[in-house]
Amino acid sequence: GRGCCDGSVCGGSANLGPPGNLRAVLIPSATRDMENRILTPQVYWAQRHREIYLRVGLSDVQKPDISITRNALHFRARGHGAKGDNVYEFNLEFLKPVQPQPVYRVTERQVCITVQKVESRWWDRLTKQEKRPVFLAPDFDRWLDESDAEMELNAKEDKRINSVRMESRVPKDPFVNLKWGYLFMYNLVQFLGFSWIFVNMTIRLLVLGKDSFSDTFHAMADVMYFCQMLAVLEIINPLIGLVRTKVFFSLIQVFGRNFILFVVLGCLEEMQTKPVVFFIFYSWSLIEIIRYPFYMLASMDTEWKFLTWLRYSIWIPLYPTGAGAEAIAVIQAIPIVNETGKFSITLPYLGFSLSLSLFLPVYVILTFIGLAINFRYLYKQRQRHFGQKKRKVH
Numbered sequence: 175g176r177g178c179c180d181g182s183v184c185g186g187s188a189n190l191g192p193p194g195n196l197r198a199v200l201i202p203s204a205t206r207d208m209e210n211r212i213l214t215p216q217v218y219w220a221q222r223h224r225e226i227y228l229r230v231g232l233s234d235v236q237k238p239d240i241s242i243t244r245n246a247l248h249f250r251a252r253g254h255g256a257k258g259d260n261v262y263e264f265n266l267e268f269l270k271p272v273q274p275q276p277v278y279r280v281t282e283r284q285v286c287i288t289v290q291k292v293e294s295r296w297w298d299r300l301t302k303q304e305k306r307p308v309f310l311a312p313d314f315d316r317w318l319d320e321s322d323a324e325m326e327l328n329a330k331e332d333k334r335i336n337s338v339r340m341e342s343r344v345p346k347d348p349f350v351n352l353k354w355g356y357l358f359m360y361n362l363v364q365f366l367g368f369s370w371i372f373v374n375m376t377i378r379l380l381v382l383g384k385d386s387f388s389d390t391f392h393a394m395a396d397v398m399y400f401c402q403m404l405a406v407l408e409i410i411n412p413l414i415g416l417v418r419t420k421v422f423f424s425l426i427q428v429f430g431r432n433f434i435l436f437v438v439l440g441c442l443e444e445m446q447t448k449p450v451v452f453f454i455f456y457s458w459s460l461i462e463i464i465r466y467p468f469y470m471l472a473s474m475d476t477e478w479k480f481l482t483w484l485r486y487s488i489w490i491p492l493y494p495t496g497a498g499a500e501a502i503a504v505i506q507a508i509p510i511v512n513e514t515g516k517f518s519i520t521l522p523y524l525g526f527s528l529s530l531s532l533f534l535p536v537y538v539i540l541t542f543i544g545l546a547i548n549f550r551y552l553y554k555q556r557q558r559h560f561g562q563k564k565r566k567v568h
Contacts, residue, residue, distance in 0.1 A: 215255045215262040218313035223327055224294045226272070228287040229313050231255065232262060235280050240287060242274045247289065264309060267302045270295075296320045353416055358473045360407060365466035367401040372459035375452070387449035391439060394455055395446075401462075402428075402435050423551050426544045431458065433537070434500050437530075441517075444510045450503045457496035464488050486556040493552070497545040501538050508534050 216231040232253030239250040250263040273290040378386040468485040517530035
């Protein structure tokens with residue numbers, strides 16, 4: 175080829191593109207055009223007489239900016255759409271007045287927006303401008319024509335009226351507040367009583383160590399007597415319909431504890447200095463300082479999630495611990511009953527006597543049978559409670 179004045183070749187493999195300085199000007203200019211261009215997501219809409227439903231086709235959206243001013247909805251958010259991961263925005267001026275507080279819900283795949291109309295009426299179109307925006311399309315998953323929407327609205331109204339009628343037919347209990355007040359006070363008193371026992375036993379253990387074991391009964395018996403006598407109400411309450419607990423399971427627990435407290439420990443002085451008393455009282459009180467606050471909140475229709483988890487979980491280690499301590503106490507009481515002859519009934523015509531020591535081994539077996547029954551019942555309650563919540567999440 176022919177040589178140029180600077181010694182380069184002007185033909186063949188010569189670079190025919192724009193000079194370097196011209197490329198440097200054109201490329202940033204194109205980039206700025208791309209950055210300044212507004213990206214709009216795909217938006218789907220449907221309506222009812224009272225509300226408008228918008229579904230924005232953006233995934234992985236976080237903290238969208240959604241507002242309504244001058245009857246126009248403004249949307250701006252970063253998400254993944256047709257143009258990749260970018261900032262998308264759009265504006266929609268509605269045909270008729272709407273409420274200025276949109277409600278929205280962000281999922282992994284989309285953003286769902288609900289806008290309330292000022293007047294409950296059907297719109298001929300969504301926007302004030304007659305020509306539909308190119309990014310707007312009907313949401314056929316929720317789309318209804320006017321007649322179908324009216325039928326849906328009438329069905330909802332009929333359902334509401336029927337619900338009101340059914341509620342009016344059910345007689346209101348004039349003593350409902352009194353019942354809930356009584357249940358709250360009962361659980362509060364029990365909570366305070368067992369809290370006193372638990373706190374005092376804990377302090378004595380920290381200060382005296384193992385020496386506190388031998389004096390546990392004499393230090394705590396009066397309050398424990400009061401709490402366990404009051405616990406008889408837990409059998410009466412379901413019998414008269416105040417609570418929906420099954421009477422059988424309450425009966426097992428109340429009878430078992432009161433037999434240990436009043437008969438095995440209360441009537442046998444030799445048992446009152448045994449270390450096992452500490453473990454019985456401590457496991458009982460630890461269970462109850464969690465159970466009774468749970469019932470207190472339930473009487474006010476309130477729930478604390480952590481307390482609920484404790485209520486349905488703490489019994490798993492504590493119930494076997496308490497039952498094991500009770501069984502040990504009964505076994506330790508057998509030789510004492512034989513030596514003292516307490517609770518023995520002589521049958522003169524038959525020539526022998528009946529002793530409590532004959533019943534105590536049977537009671538040990540019944541203790542573990544009762545533990546298994548209560549364990550199964552509480553486990554079902556736990557599965558039912560947490561299982562329902564799991565299904566609601568998914």
